Amino acid sequence: MAITILADSACDLPLSFYRENNVSLIPLQVHLDGQNYEDILTINSKEIFQAMLNGKAPKTSQVSPEHFLEVFTEFAKEKKQGIYIAFSSELSGTYQTAVMIHNQVKEEYPDLDIEIINTKCASLGIGMIVEQAAQLATDGATKEEILAHIDFLIKHMEHLFTVGDLEYLARGGRISKTSALVGGLLNIKPLLNVEDGKLVPLEKIRGKKKLVKRMMDLMHERGKNLSTQTIGICHGDDEESALEWKEAIQNEFGTTNFIIHSIGSVIGAHTGPGTIGIFFLNDTPAKS
Numbered sequence: 001m002a003i004t005i006l007a008d009s010a011c012d013l014p015l016s017f018y019r020e021n022n023v024s025l026i027p028l029q030v031h032l033d034g035q036n037y038e039d040i041l042t043i044n045s046k047e048i049f050q051a052m053l054n055g056k057a058p059k060t061s062q063v064s065p066e067h068f069l070e071v072f073t074e075f076a077k078e079k080k081q082g083i084y085i086a087f088s089s090e091l092s093g094t095y096q097t098a099v100m101i102h103n104q105v106k107e108e109y110p111d112l113d114i115e116i117i118n119t120k121c122a123s124l125g126i127g128m129i130v131e132q133a134a135q136l137a138t139d140g141a142t143k144e145e146i147l148a149h150i151d152f153l154i155k156h157m158e159h160l161f162t163v164g165d166l167e168y169l170a171r172g173g174r175i176s177k178t179s180a181l182v183g184g185l186l187n188i189k190p191l192l193n194v195e196d197g198k199l200v201p202l203e204k205i206r207g208k209k210k211l212v213k214r215m216m217d218l219m220h221e222r223g224k225n226l227s228t229q230t231i232g233i234c235h236g237d238d239e240e241s242a243l244e245w246k247e248a249i250q251n252e253f254g255t256t257n258f259i260i261h262s263i264g265s266v267i268g269a270h271t272g273p274g275t276i277g278i279f280f281l282n283d284t285p286a287k288s
Helices: 015-020 045-053 065-078 094-108 124-138 143-156 166-171 177-185 208-222 239-253 265-271
Strands: 003-008 024-026 029-032 035-038 059-061 081-086 113-118 157-162 188-195 198-206 230-235 257-262 276-281
Touching: 003 124, 015 024, 024 065, 029 045, 029 265, 045 265, 059 265, 065 094, 065 113, 081 094, 081 124, 081 143, 094 113, 113 143, 124 143, 124 157, 124 230, 124 257, 124 276, 143 157, 157 208, 188 208, 198 208, 208 239, 208 276, 230 239, 239 257, 239 276
Parallel strands: 003 024, 003 081, 081 113, 230 257
Antiparallel strands: 029 035, 029 059, 157 188, 157 276, 188 198, 230 276
8 A cells, every 4th residue: 555644834844845846834824914924835835934034933832733633534545544744842843732633533533554654853854854755666676665764763863053133042942032133243153953742051152153164063973984974954935045054064065965945834834034954864774
């Protein structure tokens, strides 16, 4: 039986990916100007970033229980096999809601066959897992093979983030208004990563050149076989900077394979325009 991959919009892959790879989209919600939107489907990150530049503060919320109920019931009725690759439970209530609704549907349909995976990842950290899982499903891999590969990627996925303007982190309560003001005046760039599913500040670095050097140092320390990996880069409506980071990584490690996408509305609403995220593995699967 064919296996369907499900992924929520926090994986920051474009709508075209879902359509072209038979991946079922689970949209988180965005709230702006008194209106509710479904991420990717009825609002995009360009609109969110423009609103933020205009001084607005969009809010986000998890996938609705009603949406999960509709999707899981459809899978049960059609006897479809699925693997849902979910946003970190430390950053959203989406995973917990999915589990709750899954258990509810399973009471009525005991044969419901959907595995729900808490990735403890974000953005393209999830997206790269989704891409590989979808390819394995297309290639006819078994459910157990796909789950084993997902588990490996989750355990070894590294996330490094920096933001273009500290003000947006301050609006979301991540840092104080005073820290944002002082940091902006001193050209301080925060370096953040994901630890056990949480977005955690690592260091504060003054100036872009020092930031690039420190990011390369961390990739040397944490990465493995970076020249042969596919490295993910996401950006907050700043493709020019993303391409500069790509060039820096190419020059440093000889990497040739990259995935570059804009950050989606949900994560972008918290980090703001100008954000850059880099994703790579600290180990690579043994070749069979």
